[in-house]
Amino acid sequence: xxxxxxACPTLGDVSAAEFRARLHEVADWIxxxxxxxxxxxxxxxxxxxxxxxxxxxSAPAHPEPLAAILRDLDRVIVPxxxxxxxxxxxxxxxxxxxxxxxxxxxxxxxxxxxxxxWRTSPAATELESVVLEWLRQMLHLSDRHQGIVYDTASVATxxxxxxxxxxxxxxxxxxxxxxxxxxxxxxVYASSEAHSSVDKAVITLGIGEENVTRVPADDEYRIVPxxxxxxxxxxxxxxxxxxxxxxxxxxxxxTSVDPVEEIAAICRKHGVWLHVDAAYGGAMALLPEERWAxxxxxxxxxVAVNPHKWLFVPLDFSVLYTRRPGMLRAVFALTPEYxxxxxxxxAENYMDYGIQLGxxxxxxxxxxxxxxxxxxxxxxxxxxxxxxxxxxxSWIEADPAFELAAPVPMAVVCFGVKRENVPARxxxxxxxxxxxxxxxxxxxxxxxxxxxxxxxxxxxxxxVLTTEAHVAACWELVRATAARLG
Amino acid sequence: xxxxxxACPTLGDVSAAEFRARLHEVADWIxxxxxxxxxxxxxxxxxxxxxxxxxxxSAPAHPEPLAAILRDLDRVIVPxxxxxxxxxxxxxxxxxxxxxxxxxxxxxxxxxxxxxxWRTSPAATELESVVLEWLRQMLHLSDRHQGIVYDTASVATxxxxxxxxxxxxxxxxxxxxxxxxxxxxxxVYASSEAHSSVDKAVITLGIGEENVTRVPADDEYRIVPxxxxxxxxxxxxxxxxxxxxxxxxxxxxxTSVDPVEEIAAICRKHGVWLHVDAAYGGAMALLPEERWAxxxxxxxxxVAVNPHKWLFVPLDFSVLYTRRPGMLRAVFALTPEYxxxxxxxxAENYMDYGIQLGxxxxxxxxxxxxxxxxxxxxxxxxxxxxxxxxxxxSWIEADPAFELAAPVPMAVVCFGVKRENVPARxxxxxxxxxxxxxxxxxxxxxxxxxxxxxxxxxxxxxxVLTTEAHVAACWELVRATAARLG
Numbered sequence: 001x002x003x004x005x006x007a008c009p010t011l012g013d014v015s016a017a018e019f020r021a022r023l024h025e026v027a028d029w030i031x032x033x034x035x036x037x038x039x040x041x042x043x044x045x046x047x048x049x050x051x052x053x054x055x056x057x058s059a060p061a062h063p064e065p066l067a068a069i070l071r072d073l074d075r076v077i078v079p080x081x082x083x084x085x086x087x088x089x090x091x092x093x094x095x096x097x098x099x100x101x102x103x104x105x106x107x108x109x110x111x112x113x114x115x116x117x118w119r120t121s122p123a124a125t126e127l128e129s130v131v132l133e134w135l136r137q138m139l140h141l142s143d144r145h146q147g148i149v150y151d152t153a154s155v156a157t158x159x160x161x162x163x164x165x166x167x168x169x170x171x172x173x174x175x176x177x178x179x180x181x182x183x184x185x186x187x188v189y190a191s192s193e194a195h196s197s198v199d200k201a202v203i204t205l206g207i208g209e210e211n212v213t214r215v216p217a218d219d220e221y222r223i224v225p226x227x228x229x230x231x232x233x234x235x236x237x238x239x240x241x242x243x244x245x246x247x248x249x250x251x252x253x254x255t256s257v258d259p260v261e262e263i264a265a266i267c268r269k270h271g272v273w274l275h276v277d278a279a280y281g282g283a284m285a286l287l288p289e290e291r292w293a294x295x296x297x298x299x300x301x302x303v304a305v306n307p308h309k310w311l312f313v314p315l316d317f318s319v320l321y322t323r324r325p326g327m328l329r330a331v332f333a334l335t336p337e338y339x340x341x342x343x344x345x346x347a348e349n350y351m352d353y354g355i356q357l358g359x360x361x362x363x364x365x366x367x368x369x370x371x372x373x374x375x376x377x378x379x380x381x382x383x384x385x386x387x388x389x390x391x392x393x394s395w396i397e398a399d400p401a402f403e404l405a406a407p408v409p410m411a412v413v414c415f416g417v418k419r420e421n422v423p424a425r426x427x428x429x430x431x432x433x434x435x436x437x438x439x440x441x442x443x444x445x446x447x448x449x450x451x452x453x454x455x456x457x458x459x460x461x462x463x464v465l466t467t468e469a470h471v472a473a474c475w476e477l478v479r480a481t482a483a484r485l486g
Numbered sequence: 487x488x489x490x491x492x493a494c495p496t497l498g499d500v501s502a503a504e505f506r507a508r509l510h511e512v513a514d515w516i517x518x519x520x521x522x523x524x525x526x527x528x529x530x531x532x533x534x535x536x537x538x539x540x541x542x543x544s545a546p547a548h549p550e551p552l553a554a555i556l557r558d559l560d561r562v563i564v565p566x567x568x569x570x571x572x573x574x575x576x577x578x579x580x581x582x583x584x585x586x587x588x589x590x591x592x593x594x595x596x597x598x599x600x601x602x603x604w605r606t607s608p609a610a611t612e613l614e615s616v617v618l619e620w621l622r623q624m625l626h627l628s629d630r631h632q633g634i635v636y637d638t639a640s641v642a643t644x645x646x647x648x649x650x651x652x653x654x655x656x657x658x659x660x661x662x663x664x665x666x667x668x669x670x671x672x673x674v675y676a677s678s679e680a681h682s683s684v685d686k687a688v689i690t691l692g693i694g695e696e697n698v699t700r701v702p703a704d705d706e707y708r709i710v711p712x713x714x715x716x717x718x719x720x721x722x723x724x725x726x727x728x729x730x731x732x733x734x735x736x737x738x739x740x741t742s743v744d745p746v747e748e749i750a751a752i753c754r755k756h757g758v759w760l761h762v763d764a765a766y767g768g769a770m771a772l773l774p775e776e777r778w779a780x781x782x783x784x785x786x787x788x789v790a791v792n793p794h795k796w797l798f799v800p801l802d803f804s805v806l807y808t809r810r811p812g813m814l815r816a817v818f819a820l821t822p823e824y825x826x827x828x829x830x831x832x833a834e835n836y837m838d839y840g841i842q843l844g845x846x847x848x849x850x851x852x853x854x855x856x857x858x859x860x861x862x863x864x865x866x867x868x869x870x871x872x873x874x875x876x877x878x879x880s881w882i883e884a885d886p887a888f889e890l891a892a893p894v895p896m897a898v899v900c901f902g903v904k905r906e907n908v909p910a911r912x913x914x915x916x917x918x919x920x921x922x923x924x925x926x927x928x929x930x931x932x933x934x935x936x937x938x939x940x941x942x943x944x945x946x947x948x949x950v951l952t953t954e955a956h957v958a959a960c961w962e963l964v965r966a967t968a969a970r971l972g
Contacts, residue, residue: 013584013585018585020514020521022585023513023517023588023589026592028510031502034505035502049833059620059623060861061860062862066589066858069586069858078609080612081597081599082605082607082608084607097597097598099499099505103512105594107512107515107559109587109588111564112583112587112801113569113570114570121570122534122568123564123566124567126538127538127541127563130538133544152842152844154842162690174694174696176671176694177664178669185662185664197843200818204817206658206662206691207692208660208663209659209660211662315598315846331689332689357683358637358640371546372550374547384497464498464499
């Protein structure tokens with residue numbers, strides 16, 4: 001990357017020999033990073049603005065060598081990151097950094113093809129189809145479920161609801177929703193525990209945030225089917241049009257599982273699209289003993305599963321499976337003139353199934369992860385994460401100073417301190433302070449979540465590097481912190 | 487990646503030593519690929535389904551070694567790709583494969599952090615802000631333009647129009663568009679040459695495809711401002727509500743440039759949001775002598791620029807700059823409970839500006855490309871691509887058997903055969919046959935496009951590996967093919 005190309009210093013790319021040397025330099029950087037990740041502070045101590053202030057305010061006028069860039073990477077950037085790949089990172093939904101995932105992204109970047117249509121890179125489209133078929137089988141979805149890869153589950157949910165909106169048969173693609181006296185209000189239903197991406201999708205689609213009905217959840221944070229049906233009936237009586245129900249398999253806060261079979265029956269009865277958000281929980285279907293979590297999903301019109309959540313494929317890789325792919329095409333298929341001639345009989349053109357035109361070759365990394373681990377390897381890792389979560393839950397239950405805040409059906413544990421005769425608000429503040437204090441040590445990383453107005457500690461397991469020792473050390477840190485703080 | 491971890495064969499990741507060895511193996515694979523890319527067939531000869539048929543129908547049950555995966559990569563996948571990085575690939579908008587871009591993606595994959603909020607990885611958010619500020623300066627946009635990175639320009643345009651829709655002040659986020667007797671039709675305007683992503687965005691947003699007015703373009707494929715204003719006035723008279731105009735700097739077919747200054751004045755006069763699609767053409771602003779192309783864009787409410795089109799950053803990396811970031815937040819900001827505590831004073835949380843929650847660390851690759859090339863290096867490469875395009879245009883003009891089909895303001899050349907007394911349809915078919923025949927040689931890659939109902943050949947230059955020799959060889963191939971075919 002240095003300017004050692006005398007003939008033509010600012011044209012072309014670096015020389016082949018130079019590039020090869022730099023690739024090996026970066027390969028070692030990655031190996032070193034991964035080898036030492038467990039010894040790093042997980043989260044930084046910088047104040048907002050400190051990192052930006054350490055970098056130049058303008059782009060350099062002239063080329064800089066890779067060595068200088070890697071120096072700044074090590075000096076400024078890396079210490080300012082939260083290391084999601086650290087084995088004691090228990091935030092959000094774990095990390096999916098894996099060796100084959102990294103190698104897959106490397107190769108995809110070198111290829112840098114775009115899977116807009118079959119013709120723009122046949123192997124990218126066909127490998128996407130193959131990998132999605134492999135995953136469909138592993139998830140035990142119906143063979144009528146056809147998949148497409150998007151970047152995130154928020155985008156997958158938006159596409160599912162766009163298809164549901166079109167399926168109303170109200171000529172919405174062509175005529176839109178505004179200024180049409182004939183149109184009813186369009187209603188979408190989800191539990192109080194469903195992900196905020198439902199709101200973002202509904203806002204985007206012009207359905208309106210207030211037209212999302214948040215159906216109450218039961219004691220275990222699962223949608224109450226009777227309450228759902230009551231809301232649908234009430235809306236129908238009021239002249240509104242029920243459009244879609246979003247059920248969740250693995251909610252973000254507690255990984256609770258909505259009763260999908262009962263919901264599917266209600267949807268069928270009233271002609272409402274059923275979308276299942278199994279972005280996290282879909283992975284449960286790989287384990288025979290945990291397949292209950294996906295029961296009924298087979299009947300869903302659409303289901304989102306994120307291999308970048310619990311199937312070891314690096315960010316981003318979210319799959320939407322749908323029994324009604326024609327409805328997605330009915331919303332999104334266009335063939336701009338300069339892509340004419342790209343349509344090939346029997347070839348899938350994934351640009352016809354969504355808003356994005358440019359599409360990275362994401363299938364490659366999933367293919368490499370699935371092959372490197374094998375289905376049994378995926379299974380045993382998922383199984384181990386569940387075992388670790390339930391082990392932690394048992395430690396919490398055995399400790400009189402703590403209590404579980406929700407059941408632990410998957411690999412996320414919600415818990416908090418238990419104190420007699422202490423006001424709820426004070427306990428909430430203590431849980432919050434524990435999370436903050438643990439994170440400040442840099443030795444583990446937790447998040448907090450709200451459950452029925454209370455603040456609890458949330459610990460998610462999902463990293464291939466995480467062992468029982470990491471979970472035990474974090475638990476000891478939480479106990480010690482709680483004892484110290486109050 | 488082999489199963490040489492005796493203690494625990496299916497837990498954890500590969501060993502550090504094993505991973506380091508595999509990283510170097512893949513580094514060499516990438517170096518070999520890049521070193522030999524110019525010698526490869528650009529596009530494959532497979533029929534749809536052939537690649538999928540060569541791969542197993544199900545995921546393997548047990549781990550497979552990297553060597554087996556790389557063998558299949560070389561045997562099945564790579565021969566089935568269109569090699570966008572080949573120096574004679576002249577399709578779409580060129581390729582942005584560059585050495586620093588590949589290295590940046592490698593490191594980002596190893597880090598695998600998510601830039602949802604500032605707190606989820608401060609350096610990822612702050613580097614995004616820094617890199618977007620560097621780019622803003624290079625583009626000579628106003629310092630009131632604030633940027634955000636999305637995946638593609640289609641998504642950027644959708645967000646821009648979502649903000650424009652909210653800016654109507656009709657309470658659309660909350661109440662939506664359907665079933666409201668008070669709402670007018672909402673109208674969006676673009677030229678006949680604007681990208682199809684405008685239609686996809688308008689469909690998605692519930693505005694309705696028929697509410698996009700395609701304003702006629704002039705002889706040089708630029709929007710006619712008087713025609714635009716007439717459409718706006720007509721819609722207002724009919725009780726409709728003009729929402730946004732999408733002007734284009736560098737249309738997809740011919741890279742024509744709409745008269746943005748005049749359009750901005752019309753938008754200002756009628757209170758309509760101006761979005762500029764400079765996904766491709768924005769790069770022109772880096773050259774003092776080509777800055778005319780972005781004249782007036784400074785006044786736009788929003789502008790999309792794709793560094794993954796002509797600024798050497800690999801797919802995907804699209805930037806939306808807007809003077810009204812508050813309007814994007816007004817549409818998309820939500821704070822789900824489990825992200826509470828992530829809000830930090832003075833810190834940007836990019837999830838509040840769009841539909842995506844999970845966000846890859848895309849800023850890293852842009853930072854590495856901009857530093858490795860330097861602003862002067864970016865300039866000289868863009869300048870060289872323009873020089874090559876105009877050189878080709880001069881060859882076409884000097885050849886009595888060919889003619890230019892449109893002006894060549896940037897680095898895309900539209901042209902076709904010239905024949906006296908031959909019906910237009912026959913010439914169209916000949917142009918189409920030339921594209922197909924050239925592509926079948928595997929030595930160059932062209933696309934075709936439609937201009938006023940005619941089919942022409944389209945050749946786009948933008949790859950750092952492309953030299954004058956590649957353009958000359960392609961031109962000779964086109965000439966020989968035309969002579970042979972008709």
